[in-house]
Amino acid sequence: MKKFERLPLIGKMLLELDEEGVLSLVREALQEGASPLEILEECQKGMTGVGIRYEQHDYYLSGLMMAGEIFRQVMELTEPHLCHYFYGRENGHILLGTVQGDIHDIGKNMFSTMARCHGFTITDLGVDVPPEAFREAAEEINPDIIGLSGLLTVAFDAMQQTVHTLRQSRVARVARTPVIIGGSLLNAQVCAYVGADYWCVDAVVGIKLCQEILNKGLSTS
Numbered sequence: 001m002k003k004f005e006r007l008p009l010i011g012k013m014l015l016e017l018d019e020e021g022v023l024s025l026v027r028e029a030l031q032e033g034a035s036p037l038e039i040l041e042e043c044q045k046g047m048t049g050v051g052i053r054y055e056q057h058d059y060y061l062s063g064l065m066m067a068g069e070i071f072r073q074v075m076e077l078t079e080p081h082l083c084h085y086f087y088g089r090e091n092g093h094i095l096l097g098t099v100q101g102d103i104h105d106i107g108k109n110m111f112s113t114m115a116r117c118h119g120f121t122i123t124d125l126g127v128d129v130p131p132e133a134f135r136e137a138a139e140e141i142n143p144d145i146i147g148l149s150g151l152l153t154v155a156f157d158a159m160q161q162t163v164h165t166l167r168q169s170r171v172a173r174v175a176r177t178p179v180i181i182g183g184s185l186l187n188a189q190v191c192a193y194v195g196a197d198y199w200c201v202d203a204v205v206g207i208k209l210c211q212e213i214l215n216k217g218l219s220t221s
């Protein structure tokens with residue numbers, strides 16, 4: 001992969017919500033053989049900055065929406081390149097979704113794309129998914145791993161409820177299926193509170209954890 005010197009500019013332009021600037025620079029970077037992962041990481045930094053501006057009341061909800069739309073388009077541009085960058089023959093099945101009350105899906109979709117590039121099968125239930133819907137889907141498809149996404153503090157309770165509902169499943173295998181949670185505000189304490197088995201704030205780390213779970217045959221029991 002070639003080093004694209006103006007990579008940091010992408011994150012800065014995203015922070016300024018400069019849609020045209022971001023997209024043309026991303027196209028240029030990809031044409032010059034830059035790493036799609038580094039482009040996405042740069043955009044993620046920009047998104048964190050947008051979140052800070054929102055907290056400081058420099059941006060409003062429309063700013064978050066605009067940033068989300070720019071990132072979605074960056075994902076569209078980088079997706080075909082990601083599968084050249086990542087390659088794998090994993091044969092695990094991951095049930096994925098953003099928990100109830102939360103509609104953030106950019107990070108979930110990014111994880112989903114990378115996981116598919118690695119060969120995982122993904123069943124994505126979408127956003128604002130109630131605990132029961134996770135349980136029903138898990139009982140139907142028997143996934144190897146269940147991935148919950150959540151970016152809001154209030155999503156922690158929904159994650160906890162979802163894990164609890166899954167553990168109560170009458171299908172023994174579903175009750176034991178490892179659960180991994182992902183989202184920028186997570187940490188070990190939240191993971192313990194939620195009752196999940198693994199946590200991450202980064203899709204690449206998430207993929208590695210899923211590979212370990214499969215390869216070592218890890219489960220919650």
Ligand code: B12
Nearest residue numbers: 051068103104105106107147149152153182183184203206
């Ligand atoms: C874009 C955005 C939005 C967009 C989302 C668009 C979309 N389609 O997703 C919209 C406009 C919808 C939105 C709405 C709101 N948002 Co918002 N949003 C953001 C923002 C700026 C970026 C999020 C993002 O996409 N980041 C980029 C992705 C790539 O990163 P990521 O999600 O962390 O994902 C990575 C990892 O976490 C991991 N991952 C994620 N999921 C999973 C799952 C698994 C299984 C695995 C393994 C890994 C994994 O992989 C990804 C890649 O590495 C964040 C700021 C921030 N710091 O996150 C605020 C932020 C999350 N939002 C916030 C808030 C407050 C809101 C609103 C309540 C605002 C309002 N007044 O209405 C609403 C809530 C709506 C709802 N009910 O969900 C707060 C949350 C604060 C809190 N403590 O709860 C934040 C932190 C902003 C802030 N600093 O205040 N938002």
